[in-house]
Amino acid sequence: xxxxxxxxxxxxxxxxxxxxxxxxxxxxxxxxxxxxxxxxxxxxxxxxxxxxxxxxxxxxxxxxxxxxxxxxxxxxxxxxxxxxxxxxxxxxxxxxxxxxxxxxxxxxxxxxxxxxxxxxxxxxxxxxxxxxxxxxxxxxxxxxxxxxxxxxxxxxxxxxxxxxxxxxxxxxxxxxxxxxxxxxxxxxxxxxxxxxxxxxxxxxxxxxxxxxxxxxxxxxxxxxxxxxxxxxxxxxxxxxxxxxxxxxxxxxxxxxxxxxx
Amino acid sequence: xxxxxxxxxxxxxxxxxxxxxxxxxxxxxxxxxxxxxxxxxxxxxxxxxxxxxxxxxxxxxxxxxxxxxxxxxxxxxxxxxxxxxxxxxxxxxxxxxxxxxxxxxxxxxxxxxxxxxxxxxxxxxxxxxxxxxxxxxxxxxxxxxxxxxxxxxxxxxxxxxxxxxxxxxxxxxxxxxxxxxxxxxxxxxxxxxxxxxxxxxxxxxxxxxxxxxxxxxxxxxxxxxxxxxxxxxxxxxxxxxxxxxxxxxxxxxxxxxxxxxxxxxxxxxxxxxxxxxxxxxxxxxxxxxxxxxxxxxxxxxxxxxxxxxxxxxxxxxxxxxxxxxxxxxxxxxxxxxxxxxxxxxxxxxxxxxxxxxxxxxxxxxxxxxxxxxxxxxxxxxxxxxxxxxxxxxxxxxxxxxxxxxxxxxxxxxxxxxxxxxxxxxxxxxxxxxxxxxxxxxxxxxxxxxxxxxxxxxxxxxxxxxxxxxxxxxxxxxxxxxxxxxxxxxxxxxxxxxxxxxxxx
Numbered sequence: 001x002x003x004x005x006x007x008x009x010x011x012x013x014x015x016x017x018x019x020x021x022x023x024x025x026x027x028x029x030x031x032x033x034x035x036x037x038x039x040x041x042x043x044x045x046x047x048x049x050x051x052x053x054x055x056x057x058x059x060x061x062x063x064x065x066x067x068x069x070x071x072x073x074x075x076x077x078x079x080x081x082x083x084x085x086x087x088x089x090x091x092x093x094x095x096x097x098x099x100x101x102x103x104x105x106x107x108x109x110x111x112x113x114x115x116x117x118x119x120x121x122x123x124x125x126x127x128x129x130x131x132x133x134x135x136x137x138x139x140x141x142x143x144x145x146x147x148x149x150x151x152x153x154x155x156x157x158x159x160x161x162x163x164x165x166x167x168x169x170x171x172x173x174x175x176x177x178x179x180x181x182x183x184x185x186x187x188x189x190x191x192x193x194x195x196x197x198x199x200x201x202x203x204x205x206x207x208x209x210x211x212x213x214x215x216x217x218x219x220x221x222x223x224x225x226x227x228x229x230x231x232x233x234x235x236x237x238x239x240x241x242x243x244x245x246x247x248x249x250x251x252x253x254x255x256x257x258x259x260x261x
Numbered sequence: 262x263x264x265x266x267x268x269x270x271x272x273x274x275x276x277x278x279x280x281x282x283x284x285x286x287x288x289x290x291x292x293x294x295x296x297x298x299x300x301x302x303x304x305x306x307x308x309x310x311x312x313x314x315x316x317x318x319x320x321x322x323x324x325x326x327x328x329x330x331x332x333x334x335x336x337x338x339x340x341x342x343x344x345x346x347x348x349x350x351x352x353x354x355x356x357x358x359x360x361x362x363x364x365x366x367x368x369x370x371x372x373x374x375x376x377x378x379x380x381x382x383x384x385x386x387x388x389x390x391x392x393x394x395x396x397x398x399x400x401x402x403x404x405x406x407x408x409x410x411x412x413x414x415x416x417x418x419x420x421x422x423x424x425x426x427x428x429x430x431x432x433x434x435x436x437x438x439x440x441x442x443x444x445x446x447x448x449x450x451x452x453x454x455x456x457x458x459x460x461x462x463x464x465x466x467x468x469x470x471x472x473x474x475x476x477x478x479x480x481x482x483x484x485x486x487x488x489x490x491x492x493x494x495x496x497x498x499x500x501x502x503x504x505x506x507x508x509x510x511x512x513x514x515x516x517x518x519x520x521x522x523x524x525x526x527x528x529x530x531x532x533x534x535x536x537x538x539x540x541x542x543x544x545x546x547x548x549x550x551x552x553x554x555x556x557x558x559x560x561x562x563x564x565x566x567x568x569x570x571x572x573x574x575x576x577x578x579x580x581x582x583x584x585x586x587x588x589x590x591x592x593x594x595x596x597x598x599x600x601x602x603x604x605x606x607x608x609x610x611x612x613x614x615x616x617x618x619x620x621x622x623x624x625x626x627x628x629x630x631x632x633x634x635x636x637x638x639x640x641x642x643x644x645x646x647x648x649x650x651x652x653x654x655x656x657x658x659x660x661x662x663x664x665x666x667x668x669x670x671x672x673x674x675x676x677x678x679x680x681x682x683x684x685x686x687x688x689x690x691x692x693x694x695x696x697x698x699x700x701x702x703x704x705x706x707x708x709x710x711x712x713x714x715x716x717x718x719x720x721x722x723x724x725x726x727x728x729x730x731x732x733x734x735x736x737x738x739x740x741x742x743x744x745x746x747x748x749x750x751x752x753x754x755x756x757x758x759x760x761x762x763x764x765x
Contacts, residue, residue: 153365233279
């Protein structure tokens with residue numbers, strides 16, 4: 001008789017996913033019959049008739065065990081890739097992470113190269129998604145100065161993946177003498193930075209998010225100067241809006257003052 | 262002429278960024294320098310584009326001229342002395358303010374400062390130097406600065422600027438000496454190459470004594486090293502190969518090119534004199550750590566693609582440049598002595614030159630492999646790599662699971678990254694066509710030139726130059742249908758006929 005598929009359902013966080021990985025691995029049920037599903041809060045999945053479902057409660061200790069074992073038995077790079085995947089907005093990520101770790105235990109550190117294996121391909125793709133989007137935001141994040149003492153720089157973004165932790169260090173290094181906030185509207189979290197204390201990321205209450213979003217207006221003197229420059233530096237004889245759109249997709253533009261009216 | 266001496270900052274910015282827009286050597290790459298406590302900014306080796314203007318070009322740096330007043334009369338240049346247009350000049354303080362405030366808001370990656378010539382090259386260079394000095398020391402700016410060296414300025418001033426800038430560039434302006442003589446009467450090849458040589462030897466000296474300071478070597482240097490080629494004028498990288506000897510033999514009968522190369526050979530280090538300001542300048546960034554670049558105008562003086570590529574190659578080899586930029590000529594002055602153009606810049610030609618430039622720097626091609634005296638221009642319908650492969654069918658097909666890295670790089674549709682991924686992945690097991698697709702290989706190009714485990718992708722593919730040319734130009738729809746490439750635009754038959762004629 002065919003063995004039933006067993007589905008581990010977990011919270012959509014690094015902690016939740018890796019706890020599920022731990023439980024699934026310990027169960028010795030057989031990798032081919034195990035699926036993992038990460039579920040955002042308040043999400044209801046259509047259940048499959050012939051599968052068995054197991055709810056997993058996140059457990060910090062289990063997460064740390066998995067990360068430590070992966071780093072020791074496979075490699076640090078694999079460990080980083082897994083963390084990266086967990087921040088990606090892809091439905092199959094928990095399943096991919098689980099099977100990637102299974103492959104890693106079989107092959108060792110060279111698993112990162114083995115792009116013939118579908119699981120490795122997916123990890124590679126998700127890592128590329130995250131690093132590409134993080135790079136876009138290093139380019140296209142715009143700050144405006146809030147007239148306070150000391151002045152605070154504010155930026156609002158709406159990324160597809162949860163990339164805030166991948167851009168925070170870049171701006172903390174670059175703008176180290178500044179106070180700044182980067183508010184991620186899509187995932188309701190924000191980076192706070194001050195010159196003396198460095199940076200941290202915190203989840204926001206809905207009210208805090210509304211307040212930050214309301215402050216975004218781009219009414220500064222330097223916005224006008226920037227728009228002037230932006231228009232003047234373009235060569236009319238070479239106008240090419242398609243090329244511009246390829247490099248700078250429209251969905252980024254809502255928070256970029258040079259494209260506002 | 263309208264001098265706008267008391268113009269607002271906004272008006273000045275408008276005039277002076279408008280005047281700088283034709284400059285194309287505007288990248289922010291080449292040096293990775295972490296932030297410093299209390300200083301604004303850092304730099305990334307890959308460079309960062311912060312926006313894209315309406316022409317699709319990247320905006321990375323605050324690209325401005327110090328002034329658009331100019332005593333010279335270069336025929337191609339919008340800012341030449343005989344043109345009647347609004348003129349303005351920044352003060353160093355204004356430039357610092359704009360740079361700092363734009364940088365804080367993440368609008369830009371740093372400053373790109375060029376200038377028209379006011380009074381004399383020395384006077385202009387001094388103003389640029391003063392601006393950079395203020396920006397680095399008073400405003401404590403640690404971001405990227407790209408700055409022009411003015412031909413004819415004294416070596417002391419060029420050196421001073423080099424200690425503040427990350428990248429410097431001297432514009433070659435035109436690919437040939439004759440072109441320069443005709444179109445830029447106030448400039449000479451020698452006055453352009455002298456500061457270029459000075460910066461090159463200064464960089465070498467700085468690297469020897471201070472280390473790389475976060476800067477990297479050029480792609481051309483790395484490629485030459487990988488292939489074991491010797492760069493003239495630099496130390497031997499490793500043993501000579503028969504290939505390079507053969508190339509030198511070939512060169513003997515290329516008279517015009519030889520002449521061009523002699524032009525690019527300047528009296529070397531003796532004249533440069535070395536760095537002299539170690540004690541007076543902040544050496545913590547090194548001297549021009551991100552290297553130097555140049556640009557030339559394409560299509561204003563009637564040179565062939567072959568001449569242009571030979572000049573680029575010589576610049577990479579002898580002057581250790583990071584990049585050469587090609588700027589399709591726009592006849593802004595409607596000057597009668599310049600080639601009449603239909604208002605549109607030669608974008609496709611420019612594109613082909615950039616493609617070939619990449620082949621030189623990353624793929625290990627030599628200019629003579631791509632073009633020859635008999636065939637001095639690139640094929641408009643095919644990219645240079647594909648064109649080369651079609652002319653060398655005896656080297657194909659290439660077996661993906663065995664071919665060495667350098668040969669993989671020569672396959673159309675395989676780039677640097679996918680070649681690296683292939684080499685890594687095949688250590689863990691054999692590869693097949695679907696895997697390649699996932700790795701980023703452009704299969705619709707590559708299928709004609711590769712086998713996996715001894716098999717072509719489709720049995721009906723023929724290793725025949727005409728057949729492949731026709732297929733790639735979109736005639737053979739069977740191949741493309743198999744890939745579900747509905748978005749391909751099929752060209753008309755007549756186009757292919759045109760191409761045949763151009764070849765013959």
